[in-house]
Amino acid sequence: MATNAPHEGESREPIVAHHFNNIRQQHASVRFGMWIFLVTEVLFFGGVLCAYAATRIWYPKEFEAGSTALNPFIASINTFLLLTSSFTITLAIRAAYKGQHTGLRLWLASTIVLGTVFLGFKAREYYGDYEEGLIPGPLKTQVDDVDTNGKPILREVSVFAVNLKHVLEHKGGKAKEISDKMTWNERDRTQIFFVFYYGMTGLHVLHMIVGIGLLIWQLLLAQLGFFKPTERFIYIEVMSLYWHFVDLVWIFLFPLLYMAGKHSMDGIF
Amino acid sequence: MSDHVQKPIVFEQDHAEPASVATSTLTFLFLAGLSCLAMMIGFTDLGAVKVWISLGIACVQGIILTVFFMDLRHADKLTWLTAMAAVFWTFLLFLFTLTDYLTRHYYAF
Numbered sequence: 001m002a003t004n005a006p007h008e009g010e011s012r013e014p015i016v017a018h019h020f021n022n023i024r025q026q027h028a029s030v031r032f033g034m035w036i037f038l039v040t041e042v043l044f045f046g047g048v049l050c051a052y053a054a055t056r057i058w059y060p061k062e063f064e065a066g067s068t069a070l071n072p073f074i075a076s077i078n079t080f081l082l083l084t085s086s087f088t089i090t091l092a093i094r095a096a097y098k099g100q101h102t103g104l105r106l107w108l109a110s111t112i113v114l115g116t117v118f119l120g121f122k123a124r125e126y127y128g129d130y131e132e133g134l135i136p137g138p139l140k141t142q143v144d145d146v147d148t149n150g151k152p153i154l155r156e157v158s159v160f161a162v163n164l165k166h167v168l169e170h171k172g173g174k175a176k177e178i179s180d181k182m183t184w185n186e187r188d189r190t191q192i193f194f195v196f197y198y199g200m201t202g203l204h205v206l207h208m209i210v211g212i213g214l215l216i217w218q219l220l221l222a223q224l225g226f227f228k229p230t231e232r233f234i235y236i237e238v239m240s241l242y243w244h245f246v247d248l249v250w251i252f253l254f255p256l257l258y259m260a261g262k263h264s265m266d267g268i269f
Numbered sequence: 270m271s272d273h274v275q276k277p278i279v280f281e282q283d284h285a286e287p288a289s290v291a292t293s294t295l296t297f298l299f300l301a302g303l304s305c306l307a308m309m310i311g312f313t314d315l316g317a318v319k320v321w322i323s324l325g326i327a328c329v330q331g332i333i334l335t336v337f338f339m340d341l342r343h344a345d346k347l348t349w350l351t352a353m354a355a356v357f358w359t360f361l362l363f364l365f366t367l368t369d370y371l372t373r374h375y376y377a378f
Contacts, residue, residue, distance in 0.1 A: 031348060039351055042355040042356075042358075042359055043358055043359065046359040046363070047362065054370040087294070087297035090288055093287045237340075244338045247338075251331060251334070254327075255324060255327055259307070259308075259310070259319070
């Protein structure tokens, strides 16, 4: 019996949509649409970075202390993971363009794996911060201190401030020097750095999760033969624009959040 | 009778093959090298200039990433205009916000 079902590797959808004159016009429009979306994303992250800049200029000591308390080694590994994933996705575009379907699936899967490993390291880093008590919050405690006349008093400070002091002292070296020079009020105020840290990296993680979801969808489409007409490489290319943008955001977050403090290479290994 | 001639649609003529494996590899190696440099600077105590050097490296990385990985070098004029608009509006965002917030202490509020 005759059927109008597509053959294996075919799609019901025409390659050129009815509202375009030709494939190049469609490609240009698809690219332009993603670039317009990325402009809104640039301004979205731009607003957060602008707030970060103003606050850091106001409270340089607190931002230096907060950054010093972070783990720069995991962030360094994550930088290379994201850069490598940007490389693998460009190889996926080329594979789709050349009609190399096995290569396309391989490079898409590699990008997904690298992105997922990034998120795994990020989760480990968040867990480490949680274990160290570096979470801003309203909880208060009392510590021994002295007043302006040198008389011993009990001072009410945030639990966060106490935890920050312990973390910096435990790190030793330059971190301990920074902690020793801080007042309890400054340790309290370091919470604002961590609000930016969790907010900015959290937004980045959210974008990564969306990106990985879209990559999985494209991998499934590749498995179903959607990309057999090589003109459809454009969908991989447009997805790559988003993925590169997520990488670009991390390139700026890395020095602003992790390298704003004083770190030493001691204790890496 | 009108002698109107249909003008060619310019952006449809802009077409380039995706970057070659060699170009992508070189771009990746260059970006990775710059990241190594950013880390070395991050672990060095350079004082107040550290943030400016780090941001300078990040800007160079951003330009390489957009021009080569995001293929802006082969993009049509409309895409260039869009990318430059993002940079320009971000510049305005920083300019107007910081000129307000960072000059408030000059007045007796």
